[in-house]
Amino acid sequence: MTGTVAVTATINGRSVRAEVPARLTLADFLRERLALTGTHLGCEHGVCGACTVVVDGRAVRACLMLAARIDGAVVETIEGASDSGRLAALQDAFRTRGALQCGFCTAGLLLTAAELLAEDPAPTREAVRAGLSGNYCRCTGYEAIVDAVLAAAGTGDG
Amino acid sequence: MKPPPLDYRRAGTVEEAVALLAEHGDDARLIAGGQSLMPLLAMRLAAPELLVDIDRIDGLDSVAESDGRVTLGPLIRHCRMVGDPAIARAAPLFARAGPLVAHPGIRNRGTLGGALALGDPAAEFPACALAAGAVMHLASSGGRRSVPAEAFFHGPMETAIAPEEMLVAVELPAPRPEDRFAVREVARRHGDYALAGVAARARVAGGRLSDLRLAFFGVADRPVPAPAAAAILVAAPGDPEALRAAGEALAEEIDFAGGAQASAALRRHLARVVLARAVADLLDAGPGEAAGRAA
Numbered sequence: 374m375t376g377t378v379a380v381t382a383t384i385n386g387r388s389v390r391a392e393v394p395a396r397l398t399l400a401d402f403l404r405e406r407l408a409l410t411g412t413h414l415g416c417e418h419g420v421c422g423a424c425t426v427v428v429d430g431r432a433v434r435a436c437l438m439l440a441a442r443i444d445g446a447v448v449e450t451i452e453g454a455s456d457s458g459r460l461a462a463l464q465d466a467f468r469t470r471g472a473l474q475c476g477f478c479t480a481g482l483l484l485t486a487a488e489l490l491a492e493d494p495a496p497t498r499e500a501v502r503a504g505l506s507g508n509y510c511r512c513t514g515y516e517a518i519v520d521a522v523l524a525a526a527g528t529g530d531g
Numbered sequence: 532m533k534p535p536p537l538d539y540r541r542a543g544t545v546e547e548a549v550a551l552l553a554e555h556g557d558d559a560r561l562i563a564g565g566q567s568l569m570p571l572l573a574m575r576l577a578a579p580e581l582l583v584d585i586d587r588i589d590g591l592d593s594v595a596e597s598d599g600r601v602t603l604g605p606l607i608r609h610c611r612m613v614g615d616p617a618i619a620r621a622a623p624l625f626a627r628a629g630p631l632v633a634h635p636g637i638r639n640r641g642t643l644g645g646a647l648a649l650g651d652p653a654a655e656f657p658a659c660a661l662a663a664g665a666v667m668h669l670a671s672s673g674g675r676r677s678v679p680a681e682a683f684f685h686g687p688m689e690t691a692i693a694p695e696e697m698l699v700a701v702e703l704p705a706p707r708p709e710d711r712f713a714v715r716e717v718a719r720r721h722g723d724y725a726l727a728g729v730a731a732r733a734r735v736a737g738g739r740l741s742d743l744r745l746a747f748f749g750v751a752d753r754p755v756p757a758p759a760a761a762a763i764l765v766a767a768p769g770d771p772e773a774l775r776a777a778g779e780a781l782a783e784e785i786d787f788a789g790g791a792q793a794s795a796a797l798r799r800h801l802a803r804v805v806l807a808r809a810v811a812d813l814l815d816a817g818p819g820e821a822a823g824r825a826a
Contacts, residue, residue: 376538378635395539395582398569417532418570423635431610437569441539442572442584478738492614506721507634 378441385409385453393440400424400435402443403450409505411451411480415509422508425481426450432488451480460487472521474512482508486522496525534572541584545591545670545699552695553672560670561585561697565605566633567649585697591644596621596705603701605608605644609784613638623706624663624730627714628655634722644698647683650690650753652788653724655714658754659686660701661746662730667691668700675699684753711735713812715805719792725749726793727801729757731809733765740765740813745806747781750798751788759784760806769814778803 376395381388384407400417401444403426404408415421417436424435427449454460460483466472473479482505489496489504496504501522504516510518542548554560561578562568563586571577585591586607592606594617599788601621610713612618612629619626625643632638632646632655646656660667661680668677669692678691685691692698706712716728727750733743743761748754760777767773781802 378539395538396534396537396572398534401533418573419566419637422634425636432636433640434566434636436573437541437637439564439565439569439582440535442565442586444541488635503630503721504635507636 378444380441380444382443382446382448384448385450385456391440394407395439395441397440398436399426399428399440399443399448399524400434402440403435403448407443409450409468411455413477413480417475419430419477420509422481422485423478425508427484427488432484451522454484454487457505458522460484463487463490466521467518470517470521470524471515473510478508478510478512482510482518486525489522496523498523532573534569535575535578537572537579538581539584541580542588543589544693545585545697546672548583548585548588549670549695549697551581552697555581555583557694559583559694561648563641563645563745564608564640565645566637567651574639581803586642591699594618594621599705601703601705603643603703604700605642605647605701607643609633609638609641609643609646610635612643621705622663622703623710624659624714624732625710628659628730631655631714631716631718631725631728632722643701648692648698650684650686650688651724652684652687652751652753653749655716655728655730655748658746658748659714659728659755661756662701662732662744663703664732664744666702667698668702669693669696670699670796671696677702681756686752689753707734709734709736711813711815713809714814715802715808716761717805724792727798727805728733729802729805729809731813733813735813735815738769738814740810743813745809747785747802747805750802751786755785757784757806759783764810769810774807774810778806781806794811 377392381390403412413423415423419434419437426435501519556582588772593603593604595602609632634744665680666677685778702718713731718725728748730746733740745757745761746754760782763777787795787799
């Protein structure tokens with residue numbers, strides 16, 4: 374018994390209609406059907422945060438959501454958020470501070486950090502660490518990432 | 532790591548959801564936030580034939596207060612436990628536990644009902660329900676029934692919810708002015724499941740505790756109350772000797788579980804640590820600002 378589900382959603386500002394297998398995750402849908410490969414797949418069980426996207430205004434893990442469930446939703450991936458310019462300050466701070474190496478986790482970190490700053494425009498270092506605790510980076514040791522988020526918030530030392 | 536083949540139906544009402552459960556029984560699972568069920572599907576630890584999506588049923592994410600009782604909707608997301616002033620006022624234990632639960636991306640989707648229905652013994656909200664004296668309201672196509680938290684959690688990932696039932700409301704006593712609340716845990720990293728934690732509620736007046744309810748999580752096969760330890764602390768709050776005796780009572784009344792994360796002895800030790808911190812929070816002897824934060 375394997376059903377398919379018809380969904381219509383707004384993805385990066387574009388209306389998308391599709392017939393998706395019920396078991397298909399949003400992450401696979403974005404990557405394989407829509408070629409939005411900026412959504413990275415790390416652990417596929419909600420631990421690493423690499424597949425973070427924004428659904429109806431909240432940062433969520435695309436591996437923990439079925440594509441069937443986005444009917445009527447507004448979805449923004451790193452491609453849409455980057456093109457819109459809303460991440461520019463964070464992206465610039467990440468680049469300046471060396472807050473990425475391989476880049477695998479970066480898309481998820483940027484979207485998570487943007488939500489954090491939207492809710493708390495002047496976070497403490499501790500609040501940034503807690504806010505990013507669900508996003509794994511295996512390269513940087515996090516210090517530069519936290520520096521970059523604080524810098525983008527204008528509360529860092531640069 | 533992909534979910535197994537399955538079918539998917541979206542329920543628009545509770546009646547629709549329980550009708551689908553009645554029709555499909557054990558072969559169906561409800562999905563709300565999906566933050567625990569999706570990993571179980573990915574790891575093939577769960578393989579239902581049908582997912583019944585209840586996430587968009589109207590009216591199940593409200594906070595209501597009347598006649599000294601608070602009713603929490605099962606679709607309240609964890610992120611609201613962190614930031615919603617109505618929840619901070621009506622359900623302070625859950626508000627204190629909120630920041631300890633997982634990470635922002637998970638809290639944006641995960642729901643109260645999902646956390647309670649899963650019955651993870653290391654999770655914060657089941658223990659909060661137990662300490663708060665919550666009553667779970669369950670619906671099926673045959674009618675409704677209510678189960679007190681004490682009788683709701685049966686074991687690891689096992690609750691009183693029958694396959695054809697859905698958790699539709701969580702009812703708790705409204706906080707009284709002299710009630711105090713504390714949630715303390717020790718975890719290896721922020722957002723990880725606790726190695727040991729406690730949710731505590733008490734009336735506090737003139738440095739005395741009364742009506743103290745303790746519920747420990749992460750220490751046994753389900754969230755567990757600790758009435759003997761509570762009785763000792765009520766008799767002599769703030770007394771280091773009573774705290775030591777209460778810690779010893781915990782070893783008697785809780786069947787501490789060992790495992791890959793921590794031995795039973797370590798959990799027993801940490802239970803005493805979090806108990807002392809929670810009592811200090813209740814008595815406001817500790818730093819009030821730190822109440823409810825991981826140590």
